[in-house]
Amino acid sequence: MAFFRNLSKFSAIKASSTSRLRNADPFVLSSFTWLSYLSTRISDEKIEPVQCSGLGPTKPHEKPRVVVLGSGWAGCRLMKGLDPKLYDIVCVSPRNHMVFTPLLASTCVGTLEFRSVAEPIGRIQPAISTEPGSYFFLANCTGIDANKHVVHCETVTEGIETPEPWRFSVSYDKLVIALGSQPSTFGIHGVKEHAIFLREVYHAQEIRRRLLLNLMLSDVPGITEEEKRRLLHCVVVGGGPTGVEFSGELSDFIMRDVRQRYAHVKDYIHVTLIEANEILSSFDDRLRGYATKQLTKSGVRLVRGIVKGVKADKILLDDGTEVPYGLLVWSTGVGPSPIIHSLDLPKAPGGRIGVDEWLRVPSVQDVFSIGDCSGFVESTGKPTLPALAQVAERQGKYLANLLNKIGNGGGGRAECAKDIELGEEFVYKHLGSMATIGRFKALVDLRESKEAKGVSLAGFFSFFIWRSAYLTRVVSWRNRFYVVINWVTTLVFGRDISRI
Amino acid sequence: MAFFRNLSKFSAIKASSTSRLRNADPFVLSSFTWLSYLSTRISDEKIEPVQCSGLGPTKPHEKPRVVVLGSGWAGCRLMKGLDPKLYDIVCVSPRNHMVFTPLLASTCVGTLEFRSVAEPIGRIQPAISTEPGSYFFLANCTGIDANKHVVHCETVTEGIETPEPWRFSVSYDKLVIALGSQPSTFGIHGVKEHAIFLREVYHAQEIRRRLLLNLMLSDVPGITEEEKRRLLHCVVVGGGPTGVEFSGELSDFIMRDVRQRYAHVKDYIHVTLIEANEILSSFDDRLRGYATKQLTKSGVRLVRGIVKGVKADKILLDDGTEVPYGLLVWSTGVGPSPIIHSLDLPKAPGGRIGVDEWLRVPSVQDVFSIGDCSGFVESTGKPTLPALAQVAERQGKYLANLLNKIGNGGGGRAECAKDIELGEEFVYKHLGSMATIGRFKALVDLRESKEAKGVSLAGFFSFFIWRSAYLTRVVSWRNRFYVVINWVTTLVFGRDISRI
Structure with missing residues (x-):
């Protein structure tokens, strides 16, 4: 196994130098004694493959x-x-x-x-x-x-x-x-290579780094108008809650922070949300209408289209349109x-x-x-x-x-649970859906299913419910504390724009 | 120029699809109109090299x-x-x-x-x-x-x-x-390839990722004792304030957090600080003695030695000793x-x-x-x-x-400052040095130079001075607020160990 091959590199650890140091000061001696202890222990235990891996x-x-x-x-x-x-x-x-x-x-x-x-x-x-x-x-x-x-x-x-x-x-x-x-790419060529998903923290980090890099590069002298417009065109594919929430946050970032802090490029940055069907299809019609209105109002361009292919700098739609982009976020569902x-x-x-x-x-x-x-x-x-x-x-x-x-019931061991009474089976009851659509606006749909009747809300009160509901679900008190602190800081100082 | 070559890729942006959409609903139409606006504007401005780059x-x-x-x-x-x-x-x-x-x-x-x-x-x-x-x-x-x-x-x-x-x-x-x-490597082979410096945020991120990766890998079944000991051996080369502060933080992390959260490997993790001369050479003798004692007490091994070469898994010292390591941080000065x-x-x-x-x-x-x-x-x-x-x-x-x-004085333009009276020349007056050496302990040396007389302090009160002094120097109120919040959170909840 490769791992054991690697280990053979450490086989010859020398401890020859301790004798020369007898007259050194105690600090140095004790240190070398420790190093030789490390070396000796390693040498004493012969390098042999671990039996139980x-x-x-x-x-x-x-x-x-x-x-x-x-x-x-x-x-x-x-x-x-x-x-x-x-x-x-x-x-x-x-x-x-x-x-x-x-x-x-x-x-x-x-x-x-x-x-x-x-x-x-x-x-x-x-x-x-x-x-x-x-x-x-x-x-x-x-x-x-x-x-x-x-x-x-x-x-x-x-x-x-x-x-x-x-x-x-x-x-x-x-x-x-x-x-x-894993995210579905529907076999569309270039998605894996060029788009960023939004499921792990490193995805969010990559989006952030790309966004800030593009904002800064577009400000450098010598750049052409169309390259500037391309770099600052953020495209989101997929109109589910993730795509909509990200579009909302992004347009909010542009409206509130980019205009102040990247004043030179503020007129070039745009967000486009591409969806093949309707956005937020699991939500109530009224809420969908509200979301469409709010997103459009905050500058998000909603485009109905089917992506046919993705290249490093543009998306190809099935009707032949080519959409240049600087940042592409893909959130079309999972498989x-x-x-x-x-x-x-x-x-x-x-x-x-x-x-x-x-x-x-x-x-x-x-x-x-x-x-x-x-x-x-x-x-x-x-x-x-x-x-x-x-x-x-x-x-x-x-x-x-x-x-x-x-x-x-004593059935914890392997093959021992056959006689245990399992009790009630798993039944899923949908509690409702929520999505935020940018600055202080959210949707809350408390119906059990698409056909059922029930409460559905949109606006600031929903935003309040959205934040409270998620805050109570954050697992640890430490992170709950940090989320609140982050929200307050963003409100007071604006968003952080250091690119680290 | 490569940049203009790249741009030629965008030359053919099509806007052929708008006519087909005349009967579509207004939402779709407005979106496509915008996309074609983007395309058209790009096509209208002919691609030609920018005159002023x-x-x-x-x-x-x-x-x-x-x-x-x-x-x-x-x-x-x-x-x-x-x-x-x-x-x-x-x-x-x-x-x-x-x-x-x-x-x-x-x-x-x-x-x-x-x-x-x-x-x-x-x-x-x-x-x-x-x-x-x-x-x-x-x-x-x-x-x-x-x-x-x-x-x-x-x-x-x-x-x-x-x-x-x-x-x-x-x-x-x-x-x-x-x-x-830039960090000095003194031409020692392998330093650039294998050691991590500590000067930028991405260095700190890399150290953190490596440390947490090693902690987790060393817990996986099948690993040998010596590989476990190697992975968890953190070596710091350079006994200046940065090296000492990092060693102190690391040993504090081990004493306070690793023992709790990585209980299976707590006896394998060690910190060694290698310095060719004395640690903290710019500080008062008494403070140096105190630092040596405190670091040793908190488990940092102080080794006097000269690094001759660095390989992917071990350091070679000039007396022939080989020191296996899992993480190597290099802070020996700059040039x-x-x-x-x-x-x-x-x-x-x-x-x-x-x-x-x-x-x-x-x-x-x-x-x-x-x-x-x-x-x-x-x-x-x-x-x-x-x-x-x-x-x-x-x-x-x-x-x-x-x-x-x-x-x-009107000398702001190029070649216009010749007649301006410059006033007093720059004189540097050293205000003193500070270094923290782990949990609630720090050194403060307020002498103007190594030979001068003045106040020098060590212990908890110094730690308090250290924190206060740096807090006042943090540039923005936002970060000052965050540093305090971080300190409080660490005190209450312990350090964060998620590896993102």
Whole structure:
């Protein structure tokens, strides 16, 4: 394995210099003694491949182990709810934090700081940091052996300085697959290469850096008018809540901050939102009309069109129009990621992992799936739930209670839950949808479904509800405190424009 | 030029689709009309090279122009003090913010947020954002033609999506060179490739990412003991204030946060500080002793040694010792950067740009130099001042007043200052040195020089002075507010450990 090859580089650690230092002053001597201690200990333990490269099956004196794949809304809500007295919790994910996605759009323009929307997993479930049998592994899942109750993983690496990735495996008593989804590009050429998605903190960071770079480059002498207009043309593809919220934040940033702080280029910057159908299709007609009016009023150009291709500096629409852009944000929906496709497990319509009424994956033991990556199998007769944070969170909460119940009933170990009464099945009740559309304006749609009757609101009061509702959902008090501080600072001092 | 070649890609922007849309609904029509407006305007203006690729000499009805190269302590203090009623201010720098360097070490471990130590230039001198003749250009200076009063520049680019860099020039009435310095590597092989410096915000970000990555990787099953120990061995080379402050912050992070949140690896993480001579050599003997004791107590290993070479996973010392490391921070001092070497201007001892008693560069007109990149020419009989923020800031302040005086006296234009009485020459008076050495401990040395007598303090009271003194120096109220909030949050909730 590459990892062991790497290690052989350290085999010859010398400790030859200590004898020469006998007469040196105590400070230097003690330091060298320590260095030689380091060297000696390393030399004493012969370099040989580690026998167990992973976590084996739990032993009778240990707690049963729940392995959670993923650290999104579903996985994190589950981990938060699991009882660490009943289970050891092992989380495998390529990021060590949860992203509070509803507020991510606000971080791109500096309304909120990046850290305010990232919640470390150790803060969500402290047992992961402190319990001897609970771990967080910065790794990707590469496969599941449901018969042997084992998950195969590979460490995440980046840059040239990190060790080569190495593989390991983790045995589970219960497995929860919460691997989420990936952005849909509909096979459109150039989207992956040139557009930025808006799902992770590093996406928001990239959008912010690009936006500020373009603002500054467009001010440099020698630039042509059309290049300036291109650099400052921000295009958002996809009129769902994320696309609309980002467009709103961006136009607000332009109206409030760019005009003051980039006075030389303020007339060149524009935002265009491209959507094939209607914007905010899940919302009430009246709210949609309101959103369209407000966005247009704040300078966002709404364009109905279908993107056919994306190049480094322009978008091609299906009617032949070419749209030059300097920043392209893509938020047209999500689909299952390749790892979900590759897993040899029952599937639901749409390629998601199939689950029964209790969120168990049928035909295998002790495997559950929640969040965007899962859907009810056809035999349940239930519809596929939308890929929403609300659904994922509710499923995580339900499954945490279910697993705690199983654990308390003595069914925590692998293959031991067959006789446990599972109780009520998972039922999703939609609480409503919210979206902000820029400065002090938001939509709140409290109907259970598109057809149902119910309350729907738009305007400043909705904005107040939007902020309050999300603030109460921010996981930690630390971040709740920071979000409020960020909002106040932005109100008083304007947005931060340093490009770091 | 590459930039104009790039632009030719946009020449054919089509607007053929509008006619088909006559019967569409008004929303769609208005949108397409706008898109075609964009396209048409671009097509109407024929693509031809811009005649003036830069800012020419100022005209009689315009204000004289001060061009400032660099946005460090010297340049920013100067811009803050310049009177925008007297001058147009043009700043050329590869970063759009000033870094509050004394607090940079605290950001690596999450005591402070990165944004709290970055101050956008537009906030330091608002005229740069709002005055029609004042600009900030995100660019590097590539040369100076002192006879023609022209600076040559090249735009900064990054990644594959940004336009190719383009060149432009800016004429000046007065030029201030404040380009700073670069870290010294003393020609040691491997330092540039493997070590991280600590001078910019992105350095602190890299240190933080590497530290958290190593903490997480070392927890993954299958890793050997020695690889774990290597990954978690943080080495700092250079025992000046930066190296000592970073070591202190790091050991504090380990003692307070790692033990709680990375309980599985807490016994493997170590900090070693390597210095060829004495640590904190500019401080009082008693303070040095105190610092040595405190650092050792908090787990920092102090090693006296000379680094001979650096490899990707170990440092070679001159006595043959090999020190494996996972994170290497290099802070051994600074020297002139290549652009300073390349400028055809008088030099001071050590390769810095030579200046006279009034910080003017002799033998050329209207050129000044301040901060780390400048030094007194030998004929002044004055010693080279240390490369300290304190010196740079004092010079910036002095020169701002001098330029304002020149401007008020009618000498603002190029070649017009010969008859102006310059007044008092620049005299540097050292106010003392400060350094923090971890949790609630700091050193304050208020002597004017190493030989002089004066007050020197160590301990909690010094820490209080250290925090208060720097807090008052943070430029904007926004960041002052944020620094306090960060300190309070860290005290209450511990440091933030999300790796974003």
